[in-house]
Amino acid sequence: MRVLAVDDEQPALDELLYLLRGEPSVTEVHGAGDATAALRILRSHGADAVFLDINMPGLDGMELAGVLGEFANPPAIVFVTAHEDHAVAAFDLGAVDYLLKPVRQERLGAALRRVAAHRARPGAEADPVGNNEVIPVELAGVTTLVHRSQVSWVEAEGDYARLHTDTGSHLVRIPLSALQERWRDGFLRVHRSYLVALGRVTGLRTVGSSTRVCLRGAGPVELPVSRRQVRELKQRLVHGPHTPPERR
Known part of the structure; x- marks a missing residue:
């Protein structure tokens, strides 16, 4: 070439x-x-x-x-x-x-x-929903390409974000807010610290007055859902993960 x-x-x-x-x-x-x-x-x-x-x-x-x-x-x-x-x-x-x-x-x-x-x-x-988008991750001098479709949930760590996949987690120098905006069509920020892949959600669980979202990944995971996000999470799970999120 x-x-x-x-x-x-x-x-x-x-x-x-x-x-x-x-x-x-x-x-x-x-x-x-x-x-x-x-x-x-x-x-x-x-x-x-x-x-x-x-x-x-x-x-x-x-x-x-x-x-x-x-x-x-x-x-x-x-x-x-x-x-x-x-x-x-x-x-x-x-x-x-x-x-x-x-x-x-x-x-x-x-x-x-x-x-x-x-x-x-x-x-x-x-790929109209961006599932083939990849994020380059550096570890010990080796670059790994993590596909968006591999990510179950993302955790905020200051100005960084930790991508959680079936095989482990990767820290990247990208703020959670940037991924929240870029991945609006298949992910939802359920909490100030967590962005979840809606296609990976297996259920919701109520614990007292709080709600937790259950995910499949490297193992069973439960993450807290802020009260103001519970309604949108339920709506998007019912109508499909790629339903456009509500504008506030």
């Missing part, structure tokens, strides 16, 4: 180009130091995938990705950045993957495989 790498820091760009040239699936590689040069190369050579730094002067990576998304045949976008806190916005733009610097060869190879799958099945990733 033809790949364009864009980064305003020359050493980082040189390193990424070196790694890309070492990948068997990459047949043509170009580099650009800013958005203007990137668009010039795309007009003259084209690209199947663009590996984009986010923090760049002038038109930044997010803005350039928005421009590329308007192309008649847009290239696959892979963001490459030192900051993991842009992940939600990146996937909102339809990014195929999100790499954290310094990029490792094996992680780059995984990203290229995702690009190849994306190109081979255009539209196959389409």
Whole structure:
């Protein structure tokens, strides 16, 4: 495939180009130091995938990705950045993957495989409720992609959020409020500290004057529901998890 790498820091760009040239699936590689040069190369050579730094002067990576998304045949976008806190916005733009610097060869190879799958099945990733959205999670230098569909509930931990899945939990640098807004169609914030996947709810239990929601996950889980959320929770469970939440 033809790949364009864009980064305003020359050493980082040189390193990424070196790694890309070492990948068997990459047949043509170009580099650009800013958005203007990137668009010039795309007009003259084209690209199947663009590996984009986010923090760049002038038109930044997010803005350039928005421009590329308007192309008649847009290239696959892979963001490459030192900051993991842009992940939600990146996937909102339809990014195929999100790499954290310094990029490792094996992680780059995984990203290229995702690009190849994306190109081979255009539209196959389409998901009107966003269940295929992924959040990159770093643990001991290894990046794991956690799919939204794997998440049973999310717990607030200050400015971070802990994603609870069938296989364990992952702390990510994304506030609970951001995920609450991004995942409105299938999740509900039942408490100031908890966001739950409505499709994972197995029942409600009343304990005295309080209500608890029962979830399936790595094991049986019960979480408190604030009084003002009980009605909306019941309505959305009756009418389906993807019922639009009530606007207050």
